[in-house]
Each structure stands twice: as structure tokens, then as C-alpha cells.
Amino acid sequence: MNINQISVFLENKPGSLSKLTGFLADNKIDMSAFQIVDNSDYGIVRIIVDKPFDTLTMLKDNGWVCNMTQVVCVKIPDAAGEMSKALTVLDKERISIDYAYTYPNRNGDGALMVIRVAEPEKVAGLFSKSGIKVIEA
Amino acid sequence: MGRYFQEDIETASREKIEAWQNEGLLDVVKRVYENVPYYRKKMEEAGVTPDDIKSTADLPKLPFLTKDDLRDAYPYDLMALPLKECVRIQSTSGTTGRRVVDFYTHNDIDKWENGCARAIVAAGGDDEDVVQVSYGYGLFTGGPGLNGGSHKVGCLTLPMSSGNTDRQLQFMTDLGATILCCTPSYASYLAESINERNIKDKIKLKAGIFGAEAWSEEMRHDIEERLGIKAYDIYGLTEIEGPGVAFECAEQNGMHICEDYFIPEIVDPDTLEPVPDGEIGELVFTSFAKEAFPLIRYRTKDITYITREKCKCGRTHARIHRLMGRTDDMLIIKGVNVYPSQVEEVLIKHGMPSNYQLVVDRVNNSDTMEVNVEMTPEMFSDSVADITKKEKEIVNALKSMLGIYAKVKLVEPKSITRSEGKAVRVIDNRKI
Numbered sequence: 304m305n306i307n308q309i310s311v312f313l314e315n316k317p318g319s320l321s322k323l324t325g326f327l328a329d330n331k332i333d334m335s336a337f338q339i340v341d342n343s344d345y346g347i348v349r350i351i352v353d354k355p356f357d358t359l360t361m362l363k364d365n366g367w368v369c370n371m372t373q374v375v376c377v378k379i380p381d382a383a384g385e386m387s388k389a390l391t392v393l394d395k396e397r398i399s400i401d402y403a404y405t406y407p408n409r410n411g412d413g414a415l416m417v418i419r420v421a422e423p424e425k426v427a428g429l430f431s432k433s434g435i436k437v438i439e440a
Numbered sequence: 441m442g443r444y445f446q447e448d449i450e451t452a453s454r455e456k457i458e459a460w461q462n463e464g465l466l467d468v469v470k471r472v473y474e475n476v477p478y479y480r481k482k483m484e485e486a487g488v489t490p491d492d493i494k495s496t497a498d499l500p501k502l503p504f505l506t507k508d509d510l511r512d513a514y515p516y517d518l519m520a521l522p523l524k525e526c527v528r529i530q531s532t533s534g535t536t537g538r539r540v541v542d543f544y545t546h547n548d549i550d551k552w553e554n555g556c557a558r559a560i561v562a563a564g565g566d567d568e569d570v571v572q573v574s575y576g577y578g579l580f581t582g583g584p585g586l587n588g589g590s591h592k593v594g595c596l597t598l599p600m601s602s603g604n605t606d607r608q609l610q611f612m613t614d615l616g617a618t619i620l621c622c623t624p625s626y627a628s629y630l631a632e633s634i635n636e637r638n639i640k641d642k643i644k645l646k647a648g649i650f651g652a653e654a655w656s657e658e659m660r661h662d663i664e665e666r667l668g669i670k671a672y673d674i675y676g677l678t679e680i681e682g683p684g685v686a687f688e689c690a691e692q693n694g695m696h697i698c699e700d701y702f703i704p705e706i707v708d709p710d711t712l713e714p715v716p717d718g719e720i721g722e723l724v725f726t727s728f729a730k731e732a733f734p735l736i737r738y739r740t741k742d743i744t745y746i747t748r749e750k751c752k753c754g755r756t757h758a759r760i761h762r763l764m765g766r767t768d769d770m771l772i773i774k775g776v777n778v779y780p781s782q783v784e785e786v787l788i789k790h791g792m793p794s795n796y797q798l799v800v801d802r803v804n805n806s807d808t809m810e811v812n813v814e815m816t817p818e819m820f821s822d823s824v825a826d827i828t829k830k831e832k833e834i835v836n837a838l839k840s841m842l843g844i845y846a847k848v849k850l851v852e853p854k855s856i857t858r859s860e861g862k863a864v865r866v867i868d869n870r871k872i
Contacts, residue, residue: 310822312815314852340824344849345815349822368815368853372822401823419822 305423306376306440307355311348312368315341323348326365332358336406336417349404351376351417355440373423378436379405381413389416392433398426443754445561445593446554449700450755454748457699457756462495464728465703469493469502471520472734478509478517479736496703500714504724504737510540510679519543519733526732531579532678542581542678543732549588551729555676555684555698556589562689562696562753563647563672565619567594570644572612574622574630575652577601581682582652586621589684595619602626605633613642620648624655624663624671628794631666645669651676651683654763656781658788660692673762677740680727686760691752694759701729704758705737706746709767720745722767723760741767743779771800771866773807776844780865783811783846786837790830791818795856798846802870809846811838814853 313319320339327334327350336351352358355371362369379385386405393400401419408415415438420426427437444450452460470490472479483489486503493501510518519526521543528544544552560571571590575582583601590597598611602622608630611617620627627650634640645667651674664671675695676683685702686695697704706721707714715721723740727733743765748758765779772778780798788794797812811834819830831848838846857864 308822310820312820312850312852314850314855319852342824342828345827345851347822347824347827363817366853368817368820370817370820370822401825 305373305427306351306417306438308372308374308417308419309350309352309355309359309362310370310372311350311362313346313348315344315346320346320348323367326362326367327352327358330358330361332361335409336404336415338404340402351406372419375418375420375423375426375430376438377416377418377430378408378412378438379414379416385413386416389430389435392429392435393418393420393426396429398422398429443561445558450558450696450757452700452756454756458496460700461703461728465496465499465726466490466493468726468728468730468734468736472736475520476518478513482509499703499705499726499737502737504712504739505735506739507540507679507741511538514538515541518735520730521545521732529579530581530584530678530682540679542681544681545731548681548731548733551698551701552585552681552684553588553592555681555687555701556585556674557592557684558589558696558698559649559672559674559684559687560586560589560593560595560619562687562755563619563649564670564690565590565593565595565647569593569595569618570598570616571595571619571621572598572600572608572617574600574602574608574620574626575683581676581678582621582623585676585682585684586649590621605630609633609637609639612645613639616644618644618646620645620667620669621674622648622650623652624650624659625653625795627663627667627671628659631663635666640668643667647672649674649687654765654769654779654781656785656788657762658785659794662788662794675742675760675763677742679735679738680725680740681730685725689751689753689755693751694747694761696751696755696757696759699757702727704746704760706744707739709743717746717748720764743767743770769866771798771809771868773800773809773842774844776842778809778842778844782841783838786834786841787811787813790834790837792816792834796865797856798866800866800868800870807870809844810849811846812849812851812856814856815850816853819850 333353334350338349340347359371403418405414405416430437473490482503488501526543530542532540573586577583648669648671660671672688674683674687676685686697688695703726705724709722723742723744725738727735742763744760744763746760792813799810801808834848
């Protein structure tokens with residue numbers, strides 16, 4: 304269960320992001336989610352792709368510094384209070400979130416939220432028990 | 441072949457070595473006084489004649505020679521023999537100013553190659569070995585010196601010169617090179633390339649002889665581990681002859697100076713007074729055995745210390761500690777002396793690559809130093825907080841080593857230029 308997210312190190316300089324997206328395009332890799340976090344010198348690009356293992360190998364072989372992390376992905380219906388409902392599950396168990404981001408659901412049904420936690424398996428179980436839909440790879 | 445290339449010489453008693461040096465000094469002083477007007481003038485200005493020099497104890501009476509003298513005297517004014525007696529020149533790269541040339545007779549080349557041959561044998565080499573010489577050939581002394589030394593030992597010699605990494609690795613694997621001679625930064629680059637191509641099991645190297653730039657003990661361990669070899673330091677400079685002036689033995693505890701050709705001194709770089717053995721200072725050489733281009737009290741600008749204690753390997757020739765930097769690559773940042781090798785030590789201790797660059801600048805009348813270092817898979821994380829934490833550890837370690845704050849800038853892998861010769865470690869943008 305859970306989803307494999309790929310993170311890539313990029314230096315903050317013109318062209319480095321398009322070099323990465325160009326590489327993904329050349330290799331016909333389909334991205335469903337994309338997020339960039341940065342400080343003044345570098346950025347970390349986090350992506351969710353259709354073929355995470357192949358993508359990781361390809362990136363590594365071509366000299367990118369990158370890794371793969373298991374993240375929990377849950378469905379957030381398009382209605383007020385739905386995100387709060389999901390997060391309350393974690394709050395009850397005093398589970399801390401390293402980071403989170405959302406992206407639109409492909410079939411137009413609400414949003415998907417990616418949550419990075421220390422114990423993704425345990426958290427996915429908690430969500431399922433509380434009736435929140437966990438997306439699997 | 442045993443453990444030494446020239447056992448009688450390399451294990452001679454200190455008395456014998458001192459006798460060679462006393463005799464050699466008297467001879468060279470007389471030769472230059474009589475044959476080299478440039479020297480005679482310097483000696484006259486210092487109020488000293490050959491009669492004042494009775495032994496090496498009188499060395500401090502003689503004037504120093506610096507790279508500026510060599511530039512002033514370019515090309516012929518320091519020659520002690522007519523040009524027709526010479527058979528070779530070698531030259532510095534000229535990157536720090538005007539070129540400096542060195543002249544050699546047949547005997548000078550013979551002695552130079554002896555020094556390199558001693559280094560190869562001290563690194564465990566014999567006539568069964570295949571020596572890959574990946575120092576530059578041509579005017580640079582590295583290639584020709586080790587090439588000649590390798591011939592003397594009877595090794596199969598691969599005169600690769602520097603660069604063209606694919607060809608280097610092809611010869612290394614196809615011909616089973618056992619000893620690699622190049623700069624430490626190029627050795628590190630080759631190790632990286634071997635790892636990338638996944639061909640480590642095809643490499644037969646057992647030893648490396650690395651010199652021509654200062655490198656740290658941490659870098660040595662790193663190269664030794666990645667190439668699966670024992671790495672030996674070698675020292676030399678074009679002005680004196682080239683590599684083989686001093687070299688490491690299996691003890692890896694200092695480089696033995698060929699004291700039958702050279703008299704070493706360590707002086708305080710500010711007062712120019714000699715310092716006792718074991719104290720750090722600038723290395724000074726008198727190349728008394730050179731026929732064509734002998735130098736007296738030449739200031740190398742290299743910082744080290746000396747020991748004359750007998751080495752466990754049996755060699756009696758004095759040892760210099762691995763170079764701690766050069767008086768001219770020492771940076772003064774916010775009034776603090778910083779050597780690039782100190783930064784290297786910290787980086788390697790923290791698992792970072794030895795390929796780095798220091799960028800020094802002056803912002804609002806205050807010096808700044810930035811250390812550019814390449815991101816590694818080990819340091820990378822999907823969380824900025826994790827990376828920042830490791831970055832801080834390096835910044836703190838640098839601060840405790842150097843005494844000043846240096847910003848660490850993480851850059852993409854392979855974005856710092858690899859050097860095939862001497863690495864460019866410092867970019868100083870200060871306009872003072």
C-alpha cells in the first residue's frame with residue numbers, strides 16, 4: 304500500500320528545473336503530482352509518477368541526486384471540512400506531519416492529499432479504520 | 441629487487457649523509473660563485489665568499505633565492521654550465537606568473553630518475569609491475585620524471601599522460617596496471633569514474649604515487665578505500681628538478697628527502713630564521729648535486745616540518761611531513777589564516793566529496809567565504825530540515841577548524857570542474 308514519491312535535488316540556477324522536466328519528458332514519464340520546496344541555494348522537487356522504480360533508476364544512472372520515500376495518499380472529497388476531518392485522525396494519535404501537499408484527483412472527484420509521516424503504514428491503517436480512503440500505488 | 445632502489449645510499453649513516461652534504465655544499469658554492477654572475481652578485485651583496493662556507497652550519501650566511509629571482513634570471517642567468525652541456529629543459533606551467541625553466545645535463549636527469557625510482561620501489565614496485573603514468577608529459581616534470589624512474593626499476597611503463605579518462609581506464613584494465621602515478625585530484629576523479637562504470641573488479645592497482653598538489657590524510661584514506669590501493673605521497677618542484685625530491689615509504693609517515701642530492705632547511709617565513717626540527721615553517725632547498733641549474737637556499741613556499749629520526753623502513757634520509765599548504769595559497773580571511781587543505785579535511789570527515797571550491801569575496805568591507813560542495817546521495821533527503829541539519833554540522837565543524845564562519849553551498853553533482861592536472865580550489869574575488 305501507500306505511494307512511492309521521488310525527490311530530486313536541484314541547484315537554484317536558471318534552467319535546472321526545465322532540465323529535469325525535459326529528462327522526464329524524453330523518457331515518457333507521466334507525472335501526476337509535482338511540488339517544489341526551496342531555500343536560497345537549492346530546491347527539492349517532489350514528484351509522483353506512473354513508474355516510480357524505473358524513474359528512480361533512470362534518474363540515478365544519469366547523475367541526479369534523488370531518492371524514493373513512501374508517503375500516504377488520501378482522498379479528500381470536495382466539501383467543506385473534509386481536510387480537517389482527515390487531519391483530526393492524526394491529531395488524535397499525536398502524529399506529526401513532516402510535510403503535506405494536495406493535487407487534483409484525475410477523475411475530477413475532489414483532491415488527493417500526500418502526507419509525509421515517520422510511519423506511513425501505521426498512518427494508512429488509521430485512515431482506513433476511520434473511513435478515509437487511502438490511495439494505493 | 442629488495443625494499444630499496446639504492447640501499448647503500450638510502451640507508452647510509454647520518455654521518456655519511458652529512459659528509460656528502462658538507463662536501464656538496466662547498467662544491468656548489470664554489471661553482472656558482474665562479475660561473476654564475478647572478479649568484480656572485482647576490483653573494484657579494486650579502487658579503488659572503490666561498491671561503492666563509494665550511495659546512496652546512498654556514499648555510500644561514502648564504503642569501504635566499506626565490507621564484508622572483510628565477511623569473512628575473514629567465515632563461516639563462518642562473519645556469520652553472522654552458523648550454524651545450526645541457527640536454528633537456530622542463531618548465532613550470534606559468535600560471536602564477538612568468539614561466540620558470542630548469543636545465544638538465546645527462547647526470548641531472550639520471551639523478552632525478554633515481555629519486556623517482558626510489559619512490560616507486562618504496563611504494564612496493566619492482567620489475568614485475570605495470571606503472572601507469574598519468575601525469576602530464578611535456579614541459580611539466582610529472583610525466584617525464586616518473587616515466588624515467590619506472591624504466592630504471594624495470595617496470596612496464598604506460599606513458600598515458602593526463603586526460604582522456606576513457607583511454608586511461610581502458611589501458612588500466614586491459615594491461616592490468618598495478619601502480620598509478622598522477623595528481624591526487626585526478627586519482628579521485630578516476631576512482632569516481634571506475635565506480636560509475638562499475639569496473640572495480642577489473643582493476644589490478646595495488647599502489648598509487650600521488651603528488652604535485654597538497655592533499656589531506658582524509659583524502660588519502662578516501663582514495664585508498666575507493667581504489668583498493670595504498671596511496672603514497674611524492675614531492676618535487678620543477679625549480680629543483682621535479683617529482684622525486686622526496687617520497688613516502690610504506691610507513692606513510694613523512695616523505696624521505698633524497699639527501700644525497702639536496703639539503704633541506706625549514707625557516708620561519710616571516711623572520712627567515714631557521715627553526716628546529718619538528719617546528720612548522722617554509723621548506724628551503726639547496727640542490728647541491730645539480731650540474732646545470734643548482735639552486736642555493738631556494739624558498740619553496742611550501743609549509744611543512746622536518747624530522748631526521750631514522751624511519752622504521754630503514755631509510756635514514758630526513759623526512760618532511762605531508763605539505764600543510766603553501767605560503768601563497770594560504771588565504772587570510774577576516775585576519776585568520778585559512779588553508780584549503782583544512783576545509784578538505786572537514787568535508788571528507790563528514791562524508792562529502794573531496795572535490796570542492798572556496799569562493800572568497802569582500803562584501804561591505806568584510807571578507808566572506810563560501811564553500812561549494814557537491815550534494816551526495818548520502819546527504820540528500822526529501823526533507824529540507826534534514827539537509828539543513830547536516831549542512832549546519834559541516835558549518836559548525838568548519839568554524840571550529842578555521843575559527844571563522846564559512847557558508848556551505850550545496851551544488852549539483854559533477855558541477856564543480858574536475859581537474860586533470862592541478863585542481864583549482866580557490867576563487868578569490870576580493871579586489872583589494
